[in-house]
Amino acid sequence: MGFLATSFCLLRLPKMPELKVHLGKLNFTPAGPEVNIYGIAFKDKVREKARQKRLAAELAAGGKNAKQIKAEQRAAEKIQRAKERRQEAIAKGRNPDKKRGKQQRIFDEWDELAREERLHKKLKKGKMSLSDYDRQFLKNSSRERGIDSEDSDQASLASVTS
Numbered sequence: 333m334g335f336l337a338t339s340f341c342l343l344r345l346p347k348m349p350e351l352k353v354h355l356g357k358l359n360f361t362p363a364g365p366e367v368n369i370y371g372i373a374f375k376d377k378v379r380e381k382a383r384q385k386r387l388a389a390e391l392a393a394g395g396k397n398a399k400q401i402k403a404e405q406r407a408a409e410k411i412q413r414a415k416e417r418r419q420e421a422i423a424k425g426r427n428p429d430k431k432r433g434k435q436q437r438i439f440d441e442w443d444e445l446a447r448e449e450r451l452h453k454k455l456k457k458g459k460m461s462l463s464d465y466d467r468q469f470l471k472n473s474s475r476e477r478g479i480d481s482e483d484s485d486q487a488s489l490a491s492v493t494s
Contacts, residue, residue, distance in 0.1 A: 334360030343369055368408035370401055
């Protein structure tokens with residue numbers, strides 16, 4: 333039965349009472365967290381609008397399903413950001429799997445310091461607003477440390493208020 337679901341390219345099995353009995357016996361692996369199932373749109377625009385409405389209503393209502401949906405979406409976004417960072421490293425000619433040597437880490441830190449200094453000079457000369465400075469500074473520094481964008485947004489709000 334699981335092979336049949338796989339042959340139909342199902343990302344998940346439907347929630348049916350008939351399948352609960354056989355759940356452990358099926359040879360089926362659902363799509364991992366890298367696939368945002370709720371982000372897949374219907375081809376029919378009318379059905380897609382209805383789906384978006386239904387999804388928004390469920391998220392607004394809260395509850396068990398809303399928490400599960402949000403958790404799955406966050407996991408998919410996190411994996412997507414990691415893939416993008418990896419692609420950026422490969423585009424720069426770096427091997428993301430290779431450990432960085434001490435000298436290379438020092439060079440990277442100096443490059444980061446020079447970038448921060450350029451941003452500060454732009455801010456002082458008035459070519460950039462404080463909010464733009466905070467956004468660029470925190471975006472790039474959080475990317476270096478591997479912090480999610482949600483955390484960097486919270487950090488930027490904290491730095492603006494203090």
